[in-house]
Amino acid sequence: MDLSTRRIAARRPFGGAPDRAAAQDALTGITLSHIVLPLENPLSDAKVLTGRQSPLSAVDILACEAVSENGHRGMGFAYTLRAGGSGMFALACEVADRILSHDPNDIGRLWERLRWQTNSLGQGGMSYQTIGAFDTALWDMKARAAGLPLAKLLGAHHDSMRIYNSQGQYLQASVDEMKAAADRSIGLGIGGIKMKVGQPDGQEDLKRIQAMRDHLPDHIAFMVDANQQWDRAYALQFGRIVDEMGLAFIEEPLDALDFEGHADLARNLATPIATGEMLTSPTEAIQLAQQAACDVSQVDALRIGGVTPFLKAMAMAEAHRIQIAPHWLMELHVHLAAAFPEAPWIEHFHWLEPLFDERLDIADGRVAVPTRPGLGLTLSSKARDWTVASQDIGEGGRP
Structure with missing residues (x-):
């Protein structure tokens, strides 16, 4: 057959073909x-x-x-x-x-x-x-x-989820200030506390971790976050020192895109490795799971493009038996994480609360999935x- 007479199969163009026959709204x-x-x-x-x-x-x-x-x-x-x-x-x-x-x-x-x-x-x-x-x-x-609440539309597995606080334990806070902030969070019904590490003096980090570990009740989960400040050798050394402390996870010990390094830490440390908040595309989020680069995925829905790509990233995490603890945005992630089969963590920050008229219900270490339609939020x-x-x-x- 002559090339000019061969039939080429019709293909729909990328990016949303102008096919409006099924339109029900606009x-x-x-x-x-x-x-x-x-x-x-x-x-x-x-x-x-x-x-x-x-x-x-x-x-x-x-x-x-x-x-x-x-x-x-x-x-x-x-x-x-x-x-x-x-x-x-x-x-x-x-x-x-x-x-x-x-x-x-x-x-x-x-x-x-x-x-x-x-x-x-x-x-x-x-x-x-x-x-x-x-x-x-x-x-x-x-x-x-x-x-329907967005969680129900997506197919919720949970009516409530574990919640931890990340707000009162930044590096500018003294140990006494961190303890006081943790006590306030626990008083609000929050079930986990995460503190920042990654100071130039690692011994100071260890002292602050031990002080907080000793202060927190046994039933309160405890995590640390290095914000990408370590190299591979130091992260491994630090991880081995704290492996006996029962941390829920070590967050972002390495550069966010060092999937290989994070995977090596996940294989060699007893403490779970968490990362993913700085990824900015669904492709990167999928690579994180495919390369077994963490035990806990912290992919942020809005940083990778919204709910649509996050659902794909979440499915990939499920397929690779990775837990999820989405970064920040509890008002949104409480709906999305509810659609994940295993028990997720939700990260508590009150930064965004003034934006909205509504509040999340938190008690006994858990946050309830809102029952209002949609996200259940209105701008204040x-x-x-x-x-x-x-x-x-x-x-x-x-x-």
């Missing part, structure tokens, strides 16, 4: 907001002590409020620390109209459409974090339209006050 408006949420006190971890970063004094939030032709609403958000908030807002304003008039139920299709619109920026990073705000709003809308009046820029696309999505 996005008519989106409101985007850049919110700068101030923290009560600047915070320092090992990256600050080594001069790599400045103390954290605020969190930049990209909020996305969407409305559909049928009157359904959804609210999602993304975030960045120290830099990039204005860039994420500008990018979101630039691409938002690419999903207007499309069916909001086709979340996977719209995620791909936005991915291809931002492809020149790379597959990950700021582009995916910006997409995460749209994606989360669409999942919120879908669950609200169904009258404080969030409106902290808004430094906003843009309506289409008819706007603000109530």
Whole structure:
């Protein structure tokens, strides 16, 4: 047969083909907001002590409020620390109209459409974090339209999960301040305490760990977080010293992308190794699991692009028998982790609480999965006050 007469199978184009026959609804408006949420006190971890970063004094939030032709609403958000908030807002304003008039139920299709619109920026990073705000709003809308909490829409395995606190044990805190903060957390019903390590003087780290270990009740889990500050040899040495202390995990002992090094630590230490919070694409999250680079995956849904890619990363963790303890964002991750079969950890931070009118229920070391439809969140009046820029696309999505 002549090449010119051979038939080529028709292929659907990437990034969301313009096939609208099954459309049941349409996005008519989106409101985007850049919110700068101030923290009560600047915070320092090992990256600050080594001069790599400045103390954290605020969190930049990209909020996305969407409305559909049928009157359904959804609210999602993304975030960045120290830099990039204005860039994420500008990018979101630039691409938002690419999903207007499309069916909001086709979340996977719209995620791909936005991915291809931002492809020149790379597959990950700021582009995916910006997409995460749209994606989360669409999942919120879908669950609200169904009258279900997002956890139930995804297929929840849990009505409550273990929760640990990461907020009061930063490196700028004294031992007495860490103990007091831990006592307050335990008083709130939190079941685990995580402290920062990674100081230039490792002996100081060990003294602080021992002081906290001695202070905490036996039923309270205890974790440490090095924020990527060690090399492989030091991490192995440190891990062997603390292996007898019964830590729930050691977090980010190495560079976030050193999958091989983390895998070696996981094989050679009794203490579980946790990492994954700094990954910025579903590809990296999948590699983390495939390379057995941790015992506990801390992949952050909004850093890898939202709920849609997180579900893929979570399925990969399940397939490789890896536990999960998603990074930060308890208001979102409480829904997503509920759909994981094994017992996850949820990370407690109250930083984002002022953004929303609602609060999570915490007691007896566990956090309850909200029963309100969708994420069960509404932006507060404080969030409106902290808004430094906003843009309506289409008819706007603000109530």
